[in-house]
Amino acid sequence: MNLEKQAPADVGVLGGGRMGAGIAHAFLLAGSRVRVVEQDASSADAAAQRIVESVGRSEERDHALDASEILGRLECGADPGAFGTCDLVIEAVPEDRALKESSLARAEAAMPEGAVLASNTSSISIDDLASTLRHPGRFLGLHFFNPVPVSLLVEIVHGETTDPIVVDDARRWVRALGKTPIVVRDSPGFASSRLGVMLGLEAIRMLEEGVANAEDIDAAMTLGYRHPVGPLRTTDIVGLDVRLGIAEELAATLGARFEPPELLRALVAEGKLGRKSGEGFYTWISARSENGDGQ
Template structure:
């Protein structure tokens, strides 16, 4: 008896074509979907397209069975929300700002079909809070992808109090169709991954701040001692110090002072040392990829 492989939605929309949005688009393109990426303006849409083309090119170099022309023929990038009008699923992937996400989700919902599913890639903001403004909260959930999306094996499905269980089961299949593993968590501050990951990252920053050890040695303690694939400070650089700060502030507001961001993190963000995307964080990055306004 053979088990049929789950299929991705036929038409997928992604709001935001920065690092996360481009990675999400990449994943669905490789799974066979038509993907429409919407950005804030034409220049940002062009930058998103270039980012995705480059990313797909790297996948094609690794797998000669992939046809870049066929894959990219299913991609559209623009600045008009009307592009979401034919989508089965739309994933919001704008920066981790509550007001921005609420406004963006309202614009997406107004453009997408009533039968479509709307998801947020938020890593810390309450799905129930975001669902409160939705016309169809039962068709809304969290799909938390991890950076870099093409290489990451995990997607965290966040089920809100009003999310239809059938939508959650459909999301499980969509994630499996991407070749990734889904986990399902109920809506709670930081969900599972951000809550654990941020706590470890914040403590590592405090240790660096206190002069306990160098960034390299703190990271080595976790990669060599606990077999983590990457240390917490290098991970913070890749995620973005501004993103990690935003998540920590959200968790501190809901879970208390144990998530209060260390002064060093606030100082580095204020100085523009955001990690890999700025070229400087806890480490120096020689090739910092360009980001746009919707990039995380």
């Protein structure tokens, strides 16, 4: 067996929203048994439905896949005790420091001591999160990108206390998903969020200043620099509230250059969060029509 292509046998995902469901989907396709834990039974049922629909669409695109076999390795519930046999547990709750700290503590208390614990955070310090854990050496960041099933990148973020063997394991697991790992030292915004948010904020400022409309600003990057998606459309996909939270975190640590534009704050206050609310910098009639995997 090629160890470079071997996914962990038993994976836990804490949080079954868009990102958590996508992470579960990716590991299911790689052959892992996946246990998704949500805050209550209703949320767990909703997470299961997301994953069932997502895997079904993968089967439609690739007839070699057997959705019933894949979904037979999925469990969704509200009891963290399900993590008791996991090799890897990934926290995928919203980008709120206190929520992540409490969620990681719940996961660590339930999982085997030798297992690896990861956070899908896009901006919160891995060292800060590790400081609240009993086994910080077994902890790191695994930053997945939306939509997870088709994204080709996973950012591995190691803290000061992360065991190098854990980083090596993470590299192997990411490759087993058919994705490319990059390894980044813990720092504000890591690599991807820091670069992506800076570009997105400048695009919002340009829109705010009337430099051009959203479509033309995005076209400057997709046609001029061959970005697959423009920065304003990307912000809609990620969620304006998510981008605002990351920008505020970076502004607090890196300074005023990451200060969110007033337009971003105003749209979030109005509930215009992008694709998930139906309106942001663009109008989204159907998330599924804009994004084939529904993540």
